[in-house]
Amino acid sequence: MSTVTPATTTVNPDSLPTVDLCHLSLSDLHSLSKCSNSSFGCYDVVIPKIDRSIFNESAGSRKQTYSRLRLALANSSTIHCRTPRRRTLASDVVDDPEQAENSQISSLLSELFQSNAEGLAPIEAENDVVLFQSNAEGPRNVFHGPSIGTLRHYDGVPPYHTRHEEPFSLVTPNIRTNLVFDRWRNLCFDRKVLAPGMVLFKNYLTLKGQVDIVNICQKGAMGPGGFYQPTNQNGDKLRLHMMCFGRNWDPVTKYEKRYRSDGSEPPPLPYEFISLAENTIRDAQWCQDKLPSMCPQICVANFYSIYGRIGLHQDCDEGSRSLIKGLPVISVSIGSSAEFFYGDCKDADELDTVLLESGDVLVFGGESRHIFHGVRKIVQDTAPDQLLQETGLIPGRLNLTLRQVA
Incomplete structure (x- = not known):
């Protein structure tokens, strides 16, 4: 069986697959934060905060707005949560190509979501998925995206691209x-x-x-x-x-x-x-x-x-x-x-x-x-x-x- 040799050169973020965070659920983000200890560290956790005025699980709404995504340092004085279990050791990444890829994705996400980062420019991928971060005053790392029903249908809510709504016009028709x-x-x-x-x-x-x-x-x-x-x-x-x-x-x-x-x-x-x-x-x-x-x-x-x-x-x-x-x-x-x-x-x-x-x-x-x-x-x-x-x-x-x- 052939073994995978890890790359020794610096990874170029533009060459990595692009992940549209608008399509990730709460559990997906939490699982992604624990995929590798080499990207975030053993005690760093991604904590997504949800606007409850928009997201109502009991009513069947699946529209989630991540009002704030931040990296919180895990210490006893600020974070009161159970320390996540490490899934793999650093040595496991060398032998597992999937973990190596996950490490690269996590590193890219860590670079994107630094709390002191400036406004992010759009990142274009081959499938035309674009990530945006607002450069306006106020909280950073604010993402507004379509319903995650673009991946799965919930309660008959159609995907965004199938909704037939009249475009808003600034002038009177005719x-x-x-x-x-x-x-x-x-x-x-x-x-x-x-x-x-x-x-x-x-x-x-x-x-x-x-x-x-x-x-x-x-x-x-x-x-x-x-x-x-x-x-x-x-x-x-x-x-x-x-x-x-x-x-x-x-x-x-x-x-x-x-x-x-x-x-x-x-x-x-x-x-x-x-x-x-x-x-x-x-x-x-x-x-x-x-x-x-x-x-x-x-x-x-x-x-x-x-x-x-x-x-x-x-x-x-x-x-x-x-x-x-x-x-x-x-x-x-x-x-x-x-x-x-x-x-x-x-x-x-x-x-x-x-x-x-x-x-x-x-x-x-x-x-x-x-x-x-x-x-x-x-x-x-x-x-x-x-x-x-x-x-x-x-x-x-x-x-x-x-x-x-x-």
Whole structure:
């Protein structure tokens, strides 16, 4: 049998295994103090003190806070306890590799818990266990750790890493959404209910909001995935230019293809557009409480020249879940005014018409989600002069439709 020769060189504490004291019970610490006489001496005992206001064994709580860990010299005047029995002799450590390792661990603990030690720096181990000691004023060697239920479960208390608690936030939820949107929404606007689930907001967007929308679309139009003239099922080009944000959609392949025919991918959906949709729906729900909420996944931007128009159709290419729940569609008008016609059927005699002007926002969902609608005419010279001056927008109407696909 091979014998173990003890190391004669000085042991480097960084090379020793790291012990997380938060995971040691009272009995474990006491046993550890008696593992070797060479580390603490024959008469030194580690005495952990427990905060009884936190630790309540009878109530099943296993959370222990060691308010003070100190090395107490054993003498008859200060310590009144039974002298621990020595388990091994110093010579036994030479022949027992386990005792040699225990001696090294005990030596490291003795070095860590000297009463006159300065603040301890974090010690990182391979398994990411870190020991900390506070450098603040007050008692030293104070450790606050998770429940020892990380090793064993007691009374159904889950380990710390499995607890699902909401993180503490210093700011009000959705505050960023409101700050962005409040710069776009007018303080005074008109709300018209055109049908159940269909609400028109007149003069809803401020001039700044309209300018920002034009600039965002112009920035996207200058890169890959910008405006192009799509075709219909017959191969005829539509009388509008279109681009998408977030996802790709076209009149032929719908949502099937991620890329357009030219190989380009749509730019990401701007955060401002998501904020616009969510806040508009909240305003619509004030008068239509059955209108469901939605989070847009795509924005289809259409630009109609003064000769542009689109025939009667339904927005029904989204997923079945979105259509069944009646998740609303948001339609934003910028630039020249448009004659918008809509109805429950394709009968021209039963269709209604409303004028959509720059800054108007239309919401249709719920019972009106499958409504037929289209653009009959673009009214010339109706775009706000200040909008044209600040953006250089060419004559025509820019329309955004925001939808949740699935």
